[in-house]
Amino acid sequence: MSPQMGHAAFRLAFYVTFTSLVLLVFLRPGSAEFGVTLITLTCGLIFIGVIVLMLRYFSR
Numbered sequence: 001m002s003p004q005m006g007h008a009a010f011r012l013a014f015y016v017t018f019t020s021l022v023l024l025v026f027l028r029p030g031s032a033e034f035g036v037t038l039i040t041l042t043c044g045l046i047f048i049g050v051i052v053l054m055l056r057y058f059s060r
Helices: 003-026 032-058
Strands: none
Touching: 003 032
């Protein structure tokens, strides 16, 4: 994996995660928007985890 692709993927994952965290502060728990944002946060965190694992694996 090229360093530029790793940086771009990490920025995208961080943007999705950070945006969903900010939205969770303003949304009412129990609403549909809250549930969708929670799922988005989970996907963003999983995406960050996969990127970190791939970068560690391919940097060897």
